[in-house]
Amino acid sequence: MSSALPASSPSPRRVALVGNPNSGKTSLFNQLTGSRQKVANYAGVTVERKEGCVTLPDGSHVRLLDLPGAYSLQATSPDEAITRDVCLGQHAKEAKPELIICVVSASNLRLHLRFLLELMQIGCPILVALNMMDEARRQNFDIDVPGLEAALGVKIVPTVSLRKSGVSALRHALAAPPEVPPARPATSIYAQVDALMSQYTNESVAGDNHLTDRIDRVVLHPVWGMALLFIVLFIMFQSVFTLAQPAMDFLENAFSRLGAAVVSPLPDGSLHSLLQNGVIAGAGSVAVFLPQILVLFFWIIVLEESGYLPRAAFMLDRLMASAGLSGRSFIPLLSSFACAIPGIMAARTVQHPRDRIVTIMIAPLMTCSARLPIYALLIAAFIPRHVYFGFIGLQGLVLFGLYALAILSGIIAARVLTRGAAAEEHILMLELPPYRWPNPRAVLIGLLQRARIFLARVGTVIVSLNVLLWALSCFPPPPLHASQPAISYSLAGKIGHWMLPVFAPIGFNWQICVSLIPGLAAREVAVSALATVYALNATEDTAATVLGPLLSAQWSLATALSLLAWYVYAPQCFSTLAVMRRETNSSKIVVKTAFSLFALAYMASLLTYHMTRFLGGA
Ligand SMILES: Nc1nc2c(ncn2[C@@H]2O[C@H](COP(=O)(O)OP(=O)(O)OP(=O)(O)O)[C@@H](O)[C@H]2O)c(=O)[nH]1
Numbered sequence: 001m002s003s004a005l006p007a008s009s010p011s012p013r014r015v016a017l018v019g020n021p022n023s024g025k026t027s028l029f030n031q032l033t034g035s036r037q038k039v040a041n042y043a044g045v046t047v048e049r050k051e052g053c054v055t056l057p058d059g060s061h062v063r064l065l066d067l068p069g070a071y072s073l074q075a076t077s078p079d080e081a082i083t084r085d086v087c088l089g090q091h092a093k094e095a096k097p098e099l100i101i102c103v104v105s106a107s108n109l110r111l112h113l114r115f116l117l118e119l120m121q122i123g124c125p126i127l128v129a130l131n132m133m134d135e136a137r138r139q140n141f142d143i144d145v146p147g148l149e150a151a152l153g154v155k156i157v158p159t160v161s162l163r164k165s166g167v168s169a170l171r172h173a174l175a176a177p178p179e180v181p182p183a184r185p186a187t188s189i190y191a192q193v194d195a196l197m198s199q200y201t202n203e204s205v206a207g208d209n210h211l212t213d214r215i216d217r218v219v220l221h222p223v224w225g226m227a228l229l230f231i232v233l234f235i236m237f238q239s240v241f242t243l244a245q246p247a248m249d250f251l252e253n254a255f256s257r258l259g260a261a262v263v264s265p266l267p268d269g270s271l272h273s274l275l276q277n278g279v280i281a282g283a284g285s286v287a288v289f290l291p292q293i294l295v296l297f298f299w300i301i302v303l304e305e306s307g308y309l310p311r312a313a314f315m316l317d318r319l320m321a322s323a324g325l326s327g328r329s330f331i332p333l334l335s336s337f338a339c340a341i342p343g344i345m346a347a348r349t350v351q352h353p354r355d356r357i358v359t360i361m362i363a364p365l366m367t368c369s370a371r372l373p374i375y376a377l378l379i380a381a382f383i384p385r386h387v388y389f390g391f392i393g394l395q396g397l398v399l400f401g402l403y404a405l406a407i408l409s410g411i412i413a414a415r416v417l418t419r420g421a422a423a424e425e426h427i428l429m430l431e432l433p434p435y436r437w438p439n440p441r442a443v444l445i446g447l448l449q450r451a452r453i454f455l456a457r458v459g460t461v462i463v464s465l466n467v468l469l470w471a472l473s474c475f476p477p478p479p480l481h482a483s484q485p486a487i488s489y490s491l492a493g494k495i496g497h498w499m500l501p502v503f504a505p506i507g508f509n510w511q512i513c514v515s516l517i518p519g520l521a522a523r524e525v526a527v528s529a530l531a532t533v534y535a536l537n538a539t540e541d542t543a544a545t546v547l548g549p550l551l552s553a554q555w556s557l558a559t560a561l562s563l564l565a566w567y568v569y570a571p572q573c574f575s576t577l578a579v580m581r582r583e584t585n586s587s588k589i590v591v592k593t594a595f596s597l598f599a600l601a602y603m604a605s606l607l608t609y610h611m612t613r614f615l616g617g618a
């Protein structure tokens with residue numbers, strides 16, 4: 001029998017969720033604590049410990065840790081090392097948990113039991129959450145839970161964390177005194193798992209997951225699979241323009257009216273200019289891109305939840321191998337399309353140190369969503385809305401091309417950095433999860449979260465940087481009888497003109513130079529900064545959200561394409577560089593990466609500018 005602690009011992013105060021990757025730990029964590037940590041259908045979503053608070057039925061509180069998934073306590077990657085260290089009480093900043101909730105997927109019981117049996121040997125009290133019971137049921141996979149519970153000597157709570165099922169039972173179980181599992185037989189873990197599976201499940205007669213296998217026959221096919229991947233990406237970028245356009249038009253209109261309603265009653269003067277040119281022009285010009293950002297994230301969330309991503313990684317393994325990386329680097333790189341910061345963190349799942357550093361160094365090359373407003377602004381202004389064959393939009397095609405250029409550059413950069421040497425680990429280590437219909441509620445919550453993050457950025461970083469830029473663009477005031485717009489005499493104007501000799505060869509004017517500086521803090525600010533600079537530069541009042549037509553009237557195609565090329569590579573936002581420093585613990589790598597990316601950006605813009613002029617796009 002299990003050796004229960006004395007009955008008087010209180011319920012545990014420090015509890016950790018531990019288990020195999022993709023078993024549903026974070027889903028349970030969110031249900032128990034009310035948090036909104038990221039959940040997705042592939043291994044290695046959580047890469048650092050996250051803390052939350054669970055309220056027990058008696059009103060007391062327990063501190064709950066969500067940990068990265070691990071296959072065993074023999075950690076092979078930095079994220080697994082965190083889990084090992086916490087479980088064994090060796091983590092520098094985390095005391096050993098008083099109870100481990102081992103999350104075991106009922107639909108993948110054979111694999112997950114191995115880790116449970118290993119955990120049972122470390123002398124820590126254990127409670128088992130037998131999650132994904134719905135999937136097991138769908139596969140007609142029966143588990144004799146009371147029998148397994150008695151055989152293991154640990155409490156087992158069946159759960160479906162998607163639907164909160166079993167969460168209340170888990171809360172009650174947490175209130176009980178923790179129990180250290182009894183000693184296991186001396187036989188190997190494999191033999192024990194075999195015995196448990198044959199005695200307490202119907203594994204031998206339950207069907208395999210035929211549907212997943214059938215879908216995989218197409219998805220992982222060398223020809224059809226690649227064609228499907230291409231079609232998925234193509235639809236994704238086309239829809240960024242087509243689906244988002246009506247909502248964008250609506251927002252543009254709404255902001256123009258709001259601007260007019262707020263600003264018109266004010267007398268001319270500094271406050272009028274600050275609101276009109278600094279706040280409304282700046283924030284409005286970026287906020288209108290919300291629909292496009294949401295369309296992009298809709299696809300990212302659907303792909304993450306469906307289980308398709310690791311398959312895409314599998315398909316691209318050969319391509320990645322040609323760059324000296326394994327498909328394992330694919331998911332960190334793909335996360336970088338949302339933002340390079342979680343992408344760089346996700347590189348913790350890459351086991352080999354060299355591959356991990358190279359993945360981190362090329363992550364900023366993947367096109368983060370902050371670049372979308374710049375791309376969308378310039379594409380809408382300079383690329384005609386042609387449609388070929390009734391469904392291929394030229395604008396979407398150019399966007400696709402910009403993403404493809406970034407990916408290709410990343411592959412070439414990785415090849416240079418790995419000096420063509422073969423990848424150190426192989427994709428076969430990657431676990432393919434079952435396919436799942438994305439949960440509409442999860443998709444909606446994910447989108448609302450992204451909208452909140454985006455609008456919070458607009459309302460904080462972007463507005464404050466723009467107000468600062470407005471101040472620099474208005475002071476010092478112009479001399480009496482000035483012949484040019486006031487901004488030309490201001491500090492911002494002077495800085496722009498100082499930078500001009502460096503950037504004129506790549507087709508940038510002084511207004512673009514001014515916008516590059518705040519763009520270092522957050523790339524979208526380049527758009528709001530351009531809106532402010534041009535609004536202040538204009539002789540009559542220019543509405544915030546009509547920046548596109550203004551630029552297309554004033555810039556040459558060569559300049560616009562050169563700026564697009566610039567943003568494929570640079571600049572790094574400061575927070576990316578800071579996370580890179582933290583994750584690699586090396587300033588040298590950060591300096592090397594930042595310098596190379598600036599050099600690449602300059603060269604790409606130079607080439608684009610002169611080629612376009614040569615071809616007649618002056
Ligand atoms: N059908 C079903 N799906 C679930 C259940 N619990 C979680 N999921 C899904 O399983 C996937 C993985 O869930 P996560 O909570 O991210 O898993 P995790 O264990 O935290 O994964 P890592 O952080 O990568 O170790 C997600 O797509 C969830 O929506 C469940 O009980 N039933």
Ligand SMILES: [Mg+2]
Pocket residue numbers: 025026027038045046067068069
């Ligand atoms: Mg997780």
